[in-house]
Amino acid sequence: MQISDAIAEARRQAEIWNACRYCEGYCAVFPALQSERSFSDGDITQLANLCHNCRGCYYACQYTEPHEFALNVPKVLAEVRHESWKKYAWPAGFAGLFDRSGVVIAASLIAGFAGIFALAQGMKPETGEGFYASLSHTLMVAIFTPAFLLPLFAIGISMRAYWRDVGGESFNLADLRSALFDAGRIKNLSGGHGDGCNFEDEDRFSQARRYFHQATLYGFLLCFGATASGTVLHYAFGLEAPYGFISLPKLLGVPGGILLCLGTAGLAWLKTKADPDLGAPKIWGGEMAFVLLLFAVSLTGLVLYAATGTSAVPVLLALHLGTVLTFFLLTPYSKMAHGFYRLAALARDANCRRN
Template sequence: MQTDFLNEARRQAEICNACRYCEGYCSVFPALHRERAFSDGDLTQLANLCHNCRGCYYACQYTAPHEFDLNLPKALAEVRQDSWKEHAWPRGLAHLFDRNGVVIAAGLVLALSVIFALAQALRPESGEGFYAYMSHGLMVAIFAPAFVVPLLALAVSLRSYWRTVGGGKIRMGDIWEAAKSAGQMRNLKGGHGDGCNFEDEDRFTHARRHLHQAVLYGFLLCFASTSSGTILHYVLGLEAPYGLFSLPKLLGVPGGILLTLGCVGLAWIKTKADPNLGAPNAWGGEMAFVLLLGSVGFTGLILYSATGTSAVNWLLPLHLGTVLTFFLLTPFSKMAHGFYRLAALVKEAAVTRSAERS
């Protein structure tokens, strides 16, 4: 990890630890105030607890032009971004995506869509729905490893992260507490529950929190839709296509809508926010991830609405290319931040529990 980022974050954390004005703003500050000195692992943990709401920056009396020149959201964002790249496996791919995220994502979507379009020449002699264009076996052969291998890469990355931050034995209660915090987006509520200042210094809003929740629950609904379809196919012997009132569609359609709208909203407010309060060099990679994730939901909805028309010939390859790109880039894009942040919340829950007992 870059020493410059860690040293600057350490300098600012020490000043914040002496000041303590922002003590109730989010879970970063109770964790920060527990320490007397900050190791590299401590700073990595604090960075991944930070949700970059920026409320502390706008409340701080030591920002520029003060000689302390504090900008804790930026300092932690740079450590956070660097931690994802440092622990990513294979490591070099994360650095590549961070610098050229939009180009890589767009290029992969285009290339894979063309491959899927060409694969339609191998379409089965019979089949219903999308399986009339591409066989079920071919889809499984492509997507099963594309789903499993990135998960294994993330597992290796998280193991490395957990060692760095000094994580101990994981308890179910800590996982549950972390899941509740993530689901409610507690750290985006602001110090007084008025929301955060991500878009504007003087504007407290819950917009970013609600958009994050839309993306989170939209993604989970889409995942549940795919999982339910898998169970119907392999366990109950009920093969696709499924009707509108089937479980895969009842979960997938609202999930796709939430995912699309949430990503559009996050991309919009990201263009309005001050890039100097985050990690400026990672802006392109972050935006690429948001647009890619939103495209997964949008192309899925459009494909479903076009069922039974000739448009499926090109919409199906486009959607499959987008989904496959998302899977392949998951360990190296900002999608990884969800896993790291949950791990940080689990560790914080464990430390809090231990402190309450002692």
């Protein structure tokens, strides 16, 4: 479905939602919806990125098929949401690549990068401890610094275009704080009355998806904190890796890796139970590939740590670094981008409510 077709259908349904208002307490989408009387393309795109696909509105709705209105809010907003990510992706040529062959692309890149890292170990330094006995710190920095910064630059361009199209105005720290607070609680997966969502259990409420999202989010942040703290220790204090278990990088990284494993495994499991027709079925494979890629990042990191001091480290290091590099480079074009769009949508919503 083209973006214009998806938006046109979402606009038709939005006019019916606004007349009915039965779902006004379900999530942030409906109060935002009811503040408008007509809907521009930007308004529909903003509503789509506020939607967390909890599906409670679908199971409560009296106008779903076989009714002639044929409402399916989660599906149409999922289609608009995904098409908006492709529309704003930069460079545009990579926008739909991961959707079509996500698993194949991720697996191929991991294998290719792991092979390169394995070959690079032939240039290993004469001295070095831990991982640096297999691969020099200088080489890792030379590879991963641009691999981290360039995707962030691409996402920044995408966010600027999104913010402009949804009518975003300059927002203050209160808007960002509100968005971060809602994102941290995964507020919009708690249901209108805090009972949870209906993603995998149809008309039965469940908090499982919210908890797995929180495990994934906080696990990722802990892992990022571990890397950041290691960087500070290395450059600011001259303390080089490897670090002992009672150190900030390990105290953050090990629990973070475990949480990330549990969260992504849980999300993948729930995705197999959920009805694909209440999302965007064409991108199911790409979304699953992203979840599995994030799981692979955490799992290979934990296995590598467990193998410290063994002969398996060179192979596991190449595999882990190949997985991490693949994750970084695919971030602007995989579902990882949804976190940035959702945060922007929540900030825009806070901005609208403030004004």
